[in-house]
Structure formats: C-alpha cells, structure tokens
Amino acid sequence: MNDRQLLLKALLGRIDAARTAPEARLPGERELAQALGASRSSVREALGVLEVLRLIERRPQSGIYLRPHDSEPSLEALVLHETLDVRSSSVDYEQAQEARTIHEVEAVRLAAERRSAGDLDDLLAILERSRTNLRHGRNLADDDEAFHLALIGAAKNPILLRIGKSLYLMTRSVRHAYFEAAGSGAQSLREHARILDAVARRDATLAAKLVRRHYAGSSARWRRASASGRRR
Amino acid sequence: MNDRQLLLKALLGRIDAARTAPEARLPGERELAQALGASRSSVREALGVLEVLRLIERRPQSGIYLRPHDSEPSLEALVLHETLDVRSSSVDYEQAQEARTIHEVEAVRLAAERRSAGDLDDLLAILERSRTNLRHGRNLADDDEAFHLALIGAAKNPILLRIGKSLYLMTRSVRHAYFEAAGSGAQSLREHARILDAVARRDATLAAKLVRRHYAGSSARWRRASASGRRR
DNA sequence: GGTTGACAACTGGTAGGACCAGATTGCTAT
DNA sequence: ATAGCAATCTGGTCCTACCAGTTGTCAACC
Numbered sequence A, B: 001m002n003d004r005q006l007l008l009k010a011l012l013g014r015i016d017a018a019r020t021a022p023e024a025r026l027p028g029e030r031e032l033a034q035a036l037g038a039s040r041s042s043v044r045e046a047l048g049v050l051e052v053l054r055l056i057e058r059r060p061q062s063g064i065y066l067r068p069h070d071s072e073p074s075l076e077a078l079v080l081h082e083t084l085d086v087r088s089s090s091v092d093y094e095q096a097q098e099a100r101t102i103h104e105v106e107a108v109r110l111a112a113e114r115r116s117a118g119d120l121d122d123l124l125a126i127l128e129r130s131r132t133n134l135r136h137g138r139n140l141a142d143d144d145e146a147f148h149l150a151l152i153g154a155a156k157n158p159i160l161l162r163i164g165k166s167l168y169l170m171t172r173s174v175r176h177a178y179f180e181a182a183g184s185g186a187q188s189l190r191e192h193a194r195i196l197d198a199v200a201r202r203d204a205t206l207a208a209k210l211v212r213r214h215y216a217g218s219s220a221r222w223r224r225a226s227a228s229g230r231r232r
Numbered sequence C: 001g002g003t004t005g006a007c008a009a010c011t012g013g014t015a016g017g018a019c020c021a022g023a024t025t026g027c028t029a030t
Numbered sequence D: 001a002t003a004g005c006a007a008t009c010t011g012g013t014c015c016t017a018c019c020a021g022t023t024g025t026c027a028a029c030c
Helices: A003-020 A029-036 A040-052 A075-083 A093-114 A117-135 A141-153 A158-170 A172-178 A184-200 A204-229 B003-020 B029-036 B040-052 B075-083 B093-114 B117-135 B141-153 B158-170 B172-178 B184-200 B204-229
Strands: A056-059 A063-066 B056-059 B063-066
Touching: A003 A029, A003 A040, A003 A063, A003 A075, A029 A040, A040 A056, A040 B040, A075 A158, A075 A172, A075 B075, A075 B158, A093 A141, A093 A158, A093 A184, A093 A204, A093 B093, A093 B158, A117 A141, A117 A184, A141 A158, A141 A172, A141 A184, A158 A172, A158 B075, A158 B093, A158 B158, A172 A204, A184 A204, B003 B029, B003 B040, B003 B063, B003 B075, B029 B040, B040 B056, B075 B158, B075 B172, B093 B141, B093 B158, B093 B184, B093 B204, B117 B141, B117 B184, B141 B158, B141 B172, B141 B184, B158 B172, B172 B204, B184 B204
Parallel strands: none
Antiparallel strands: A056 A063, B056 B063
16 A cells, blocks of 8 residues: 555545544644645645545634534445445445345346447356366455456446446455355356356346345345354 | 636636647646636646646646546546536536436445434435425425435445535536426325335335336436427 | 724735756757 | 657646735724
C-alpha cells in the first residue's frame, strides 16, 4: 500500500473515530498534516477525494465537517472503506448481499436474452479454470467473482456491470472467508454450471430462479458458518 | 458553479476530447495548470479526484493517461459527468433507464414488506405536493424523483437507496424534458397513487408489476416524444 | 451589567517555488 | 555503430506566502 493510500486510510480512520464524537468536525488542515506526518498539499489532495466521495464537507473559512450519516455516502466510498480495510459501520454485509441478489437476478434475465456465443465461451472458460483451482485446493472467491461479473457483463449494460463490480468489492473479504469453508466451492461450481446452462438455452426465467436460489443458499450457508465459528 | 467545479469540468472536457485522439495521454501537470489558468496545486487536487473516479491514471515519472473505456468508470464519475453537463458518450439514457427499472421493481417488493406507517405518510405527502404542483403547471421531475427515492427508501437498505440516487442523477436532465410534455405529469401521478396503494396493502407482487409497467410506459412515451420532436 | 464594536486569530482556497527520484532523450566520445 | 553519460522530462512531496471570509476575544461605551 503506497503513501497516498496510507494517508487516505489514516483520514478514514479519523473520520470513523469522529463519527461517534459529538463534534462532527475534523481538525484543521495544518493540524492534520502535522499529526499525520504529511504536508498540507498531500492532506488537501486526500481531503478533496474524501469530499467528492461525500464523506466530508469543507466549508471555507470555517472547517472540515463530517457529512451526517443519513446522507448516504457514495458507492465508491463504501468500496474505498472495504479495500483499505477500515472498520466501518456503514458497510453491512447482509445489505450488500441483498442488493447483489436483486441486481443479479434481473441482470441474468437480460443476459439470457442477449448473451453472445463469445459470452458463453468466456463463462465456460472461467468455469473450467475454477474446476482446476478447486482441484488444487485454491480459494475460489476470485473465480466466483469473475463468473458472476461475466454473467452480468453478458447483459450488455455497462451501468449494471459497474454496479455489480462495486457490490462485489464491498463483499470481497467476506466471500474470501466463505470459500475457505470445505465444500462451499464444489457446491458453488455445480450451481454455476446449471446457471450457465440456462443462459445458454436462453431460458431467462429458469436462469433467474437459479441465481436467486444460488444467493439464498450461499447466504444461508454463510450465516450458519459464521454463527458456529463466531469469529467475525 | 464555483472554481473547483469549473476546473473539474475543464479537465473532463479535455479527457473526453483526448478519448478520440490516438494518444491517450494528457499534457503534464505544469502545462495543464498554465493552459487552464490555475496553479499546479489546484490542478493536482482535481486530478486526484479524477483518479479515484477511475477516469485517469497517473504514472510517476511518466505522465497522465486516460483509462481505457473498457475498464468501466465509477458510478460517481457518470454522475459527475451528468451534473457538470459534460458531453459524454458513456452515459446512455436507455441503459440507465434499464438499470433503474431492474433496481426499483425489486426494491419496491422489499418496500411493500418493510414499509412503516411513517413511510406511507411521507409518500402520501409527496403525492399531495405533486398534485398541487401539477395544478400550478410546475415541472414534476423533482417530485417524481422524491417519490421514487422515498419508495426505495422504504425498503430500508441504504445501499439500494444509494444506487437509486446515482441512477436518478444520471437521468435528471432527460426526466426534466420528459415532464415538459403535456399529460405526462398527470399520468405519472395516477400511476404513483396506485403503486402507493399496493405498497400500503403490502401487496409486493402487485406493486412490482405496477412499477414495471410505470417504467415501461414512461420509456415508451419518452421514445415517442423524442422521435417526433427530434431535438436531442 | 449588558451591549456593541474593533481587532486578532483562526479557517479553507489558491498560488508558485523548490527539490526528489526515476524515466526518457539525445548527444558525445570511443 | 555503439556504449555511456548528461540534460531534461515526468509526477510526488514539501514549503512558504497570501487572500478572504469566519470566529472568538476583549475592551470601550451606553
């Protein structure tokens, strides 16, 4: 992780800390720079990023204020929190999973109608690679993500794909933990194969049903696992 | 529009212009600063924003490069383009409308199950205000947005609400034009009332069906209007 | 004592210079 | 012709300075 990311992470930490405090105001730029061991220029650039991400608000001649939690942070901000591994109450796994379900069940309907032969080839290649990785005992989280994103991509709507990528990034760490559990990889692959088959036969209704079941099943398995493990 | 936004807009313009050029590379920071009449500090802060928005990539000791179009820009970037009114091929109204449909049809199912009494009050108040504005011949685009976002909000999933807000921002200008057409406001309000009724009776299936029809109808009306008007 | 005014001490916003380290370019000497 | 060096680019960082408003303090005045 480079200096820029470290600086962002430090600032995100301050923001999360300040969120509980009564005073929803950050120290001045000069003070922040000294506290974080960076120059004001660098701090300002990071603050500019956090501002367009809707996490803070800078009022000239006044100060830097946290945006109230009810004004939703941007999707990119949620992703940033996740990728920089900052503890945050704003990213709820169940909510992200719900959004993913909604999103992908409908996207796969479109994919079943619009998929090209090339899309099928891509999906099949990903499935093959997943099987190989499964045999070698590797974590299938990234293969799983590749399959689902390729599925959404076959719907030929870049906005849907963009949303899908954000949602997947949000749940990345949880999915990695999920695929550590024995058997979850094999089960996931079987369901992927059936979904791909439905998309290949252009059966939108069946594909949607399978995706919904796929999500419901993995959510249930995850809840069981985390309830018994209780390590989160 | 303040100086920061103007600077961002100017840079976005350069990016869109450079996208057609063979050389996917922007001038250096010093040169940009001089050309745009700003200091390097200001340009750097703006570039930092465009970088986290995935529009550009800065390579140390090399230069500033445009990200290839196939790597999707962030949702926030799409919104930024729209709000700063920069001509861009990356925001397609039909695609955004399709994403909105998917998104809201499923969100309203959840809303029908989870809506509180307060949600109903809010929705009803928005509907009442819309009727007043309709009588006064005002543009209903903002009322329409408020109703739909309140509907999504009743699903009690902040991530869904965040996505909804982004999608609405993307289509804002088109919706304003749409509500200029005579009759579209009244028709829209009738359908809103029926949707609200279904949500109040917790009939998720009916509510979803009505929302889908609502979107299909308005899209069709918009296509007819823009085909006859041909001013876009 | 309470109000009001002026002044000093902040704040973020902008500007512009300086230096660094690595990459590129082009020239020079072999 | 080529190997090697030097000048010159690049973005990344730091620094000082100034501006224009806001905020807080405190003294003077009613």
